[in-house]
Amino acid sequence: MFPPQFDYRRPENLEEALEAVAADDAVALAGGHDLVPKLKQRETNPGTVVDLAGLDGLRGVGSGQNEVEVGALTTYAAMLDTAPKGVDALLDATGEVGDTQIRNRGTVGGNLAAAHPASDIPAAALALDATLHLTGPGGVRSLPTEAFYGDDGETVCGDDELLTELTVPQAAGDGSAYARKTHPSTGYAAVGVAARLCLDSMGISEARVAVTGLLDSPARLESVERALVGAGATDEEFSEATARAGEAFDESGVRSDHLVSADQRLRLLPVYAEKAISQALDRAVDRTGVSA
Amino acid sequence: MSTDDREAIDAEGFEGEVDPEDAPGYVGHSQQRREDAPLLRGEATYTDDFGGPETTSLAFVRAEVAHADIVEIETADAAAIDGVLAVYTWADLADGDGPMVLPASTSPLDVAVPGHPVLATERVRYDGQPVAAVVAEDRYLAADGVEAVDITYDERGVVTEPDEAAKADAPTLYEGAPDNVAVTAGMGDEDATAEAFEAADEVVSVELENNRLVPSALEPRAAVARWGGEDGLTVTISSQSAHGHRQKLSQTLGLLERDIRVIAPGSAGGSVTKATTIRARRWPRGPPGIWAVR
Numbered sequence A: 001m002f003p004p005q006f007d008y009r010r011p012e013n014l015e016e017a018l019e020a021v022a023a024d025d026a027v028a029l030a031g032g033h034d035l036v037p038k039l040k041q042r043e044t045n046p047g048t049v050v051d052l053a054g055l056d057g058l059r060g061v062g063s064g065q066n067e068v069e070v071g072a073l074t075t076y077a078a079m080l081d082t083a084p085k086g087v088d089a090l091l092d093a094t095g096e097v098g099d100t101q102i103r104n105r106g107t108v109g110g111n112l113a114a115a116h117p118a119s120d121i122p123a124a125a126l127a128l129d130a131t132l133h134l135t136g137p138g139g140v141r142s143l144p145t146e147a148f149y150g151d152d153g154e155t156v157c158g159d160d161e162l163l164t165e166l167t168v169p170q171a172a173g174d175g176s177a178y179a180r181k182t183h184p185s186t187g188y189a190a191v192g193v194a195a196r197l198c199l200d201s202m203g204i205s206e207a208r209v210a211v212t213g214l215l216d217s218p219a220r221l222e223s224v225e226r227a228l229v230g231a232g233a234t235d236e237e238f239s240e241a242t243a244r245a246g247e248a249f250d251e252s253g254v255r256s257d258h259l260v261s262a263d264q265r266l267r268l269l270p271v272y273a274e275k276a277i278s279q280a281l282d283r284a285v286d287r288t289g290v291s292a
Numbered sequence B: 001m002s003t004d005d006r007e008a009i010d011a012e013g014f015e016g017e018v019d020p021e022d023a024p025g026y027v028g029h030s031q032q033r034r035e036d037a038p039l040l041r042g043e044a045t046y047t048d049d050f051g052g053p054e055t056t057s058l059a060f061v062r063a064e065v066a067h068a069d070i071v072e073i074e075t076a077d078a079a080a081i082d083g084v085l086a087v088y089t090w091a092d093l094a095d096g097d098g099p100m101v102l103p104a105s106t107s108p109l110d111v112a113v114p115g116h117p118v119l120a121t122e123r124v125r126y127d128g129q130p131v132a133a134v135v136a137e138d139r140y141l142a143a144d145g146v147e148a149v150d151i152t153y154d155e156r157g158v159v160t161e162p163d164e165a166a167k168a169d170a171p172t173l174y175e176g177a178p179d180n181v182a183v184t185a186g187m188g189d190e191d192a193t194a195e196a197f198e199a200a201d202e203v204v205s206v207e208l209e210n211n212r213l214v215p216s217a218l219e220p221r222a223a224v225a226r227w228g229g230e231d232g233l234t235v236t237i238s239s240q241s242a243h244g245h246r247q248k249l250s251q252t253l254g255l256l257e258r259d260i261r262v263i264a265p266g267s268a269g270g271s272v273t274k275a276t277t278i279r280a281r282r283w284p285r286g287p288p289g290i291w292a293v294r
Helices: A014-021 A035-040 A076-082 A088-096 A100-105 A108-114 A121-127 A222-228 A235-243 A262-288 B003-012 B036-040 B139-148 B190-199 B242-253
Strands: A007-009 A026-029 A048-051 A061-064 A067-071 A131-136 A139-144 A162-169 A174-182 A189-200 A203-212 B057-062 B068-074 B084-089 B130-136 B150-155 B223-227 B233-237 B260-263
Touching: A014 A026, A014 A048, A014 A131, A014 A162, A026 A035, A061 A076, A067 A108, A076 A088, A076 A100, A076 A108, A088 A121, A088 A174, A088 A189, A088 A262, A108 A121, A108 A162, A121 A174, A121 A189, A121 A203, A174 A262, A189 A262, A203 A222, A203 A262, A222 A235, A222 A262, A235 A262, B057 B139, B068 B130, B084 B139, B130 B139, B233 B242, B242 B260
Parallel strands: A007 A048, A026 A048, B233 B260
Antiparallel strands: A061 A067, A067 A162, A131 A139, A131 A162, A174 A189, A189 A203, B057 B130, B068 B150, B084 B130, B223 B233
16 A cells, blocks of 8 residues: 655646646646555556645636636535535535545545546536536637546546636526435445436426446436426426436446446436436426426 | 434433433443543554664565465565565575464364464465565565565465355365364254254244454554564564464564563554564564564
């Protein structure tokens, strides 16, 4: 449990940080919950660890034009303390991460960039249609969450780029939620589902539902989304839409390990999809007063 | 218990609760713990605090297979690392002064399993068994050394369930116990028990599984060893059984108990499993001074 030797740099501004991470075999350190265990297990052997702790500008939650701006180095605890309106799924997911100590240290951006297949935040970001902003030597490029993650558990973040900000749209008339089955010994999501629903007088006008823990990368439940749009708010109709959530996935592509089998994850999926969707709907009804 | 329940209890107390005013003595009272203050202030001394600047670090290369013959142990790369002082295998220890084998058991029962060599001899018999030991200037270099040791195994069959291990076709772990049974023991009155079952109105049968215990102390197993020449061996160890360790060290190293002093300082947790690593300040007469129990 002793890491190999590495150089340590602690840049004081983003420019220096970008220059430092662009070096060969340099890795960025935010909260460290992904990197430090890998170092201690000697699963990674970077030449340089670039500690981002000095980049105060990347910390904090702000409001823009109908959107919430989350600096990548915002801790989970700061996110929960700030509790911006209209991004409930993100707050639900943030509250599920680890325990108090972990939430005091771990960062929202670090969670997204580490791309652990069972991370909570990516599912919420995907359901809320968040935009991820990557800063590199050529400036900032902004990607929707789905474009940030490949299918293989990797991200498109370049070696010379840093994830610097997350922006989440706030819409009137929507409600969102995240629900997960927590694995009792690891604390990770066996399956976690985030949902965002928009209501109008006709019922559900938009739906985005995303799952984590199931595949190597977060994924949308498009068949469920299609079934929800236009649906009335009866329990039976949701159950019908969510019960078939697993059918879209080939079991061979579903994560399976000694903790949770693929079959079990697929069985959990409809249950937690229904929890997330029904809570998102309750919240949407509360916000809009529409009784769909 | 829900938060609501807790709030209700806080507000009203629960049925049967003893008012501390009415319960003199220990029961019903919060007790002032005497040992906590130095722990909370960071003033406690654990094994790691006893090393001193010249202390070297020892780390083990452990088997990554459960049952295998050791074909080759390649230590040259590890030994060549700057700061790695020595790499030992059983071949080095076998020529030392002491037996370097921990007695199998202090039980009066007839145990068919032989003693446990501190490093694996020709075969490993469990995942994690120490196979080589690396001594280095610090623990990071020791870990580098461990990573650089390359062991070639010829794997043998494994079983993970006691029932399976006792079957005729199970791989044999020790030649002295060909059926993998270490000890057979009985207690009580067999005839009387059989009679009681015979006379019972109903007999219920149940299979009991004795789960493996894996205690995980906050302070890992750790020890500091100092060879003082004629003053003998001093071992500071995170453990609750100083006398037991002195006896085992004596038997393993071939030293008299009177030449060994074992000190058990503050320990962040114990629970039976405490004792693997040792750090030696100096190496007396070759490799001894090192030992490992599991």
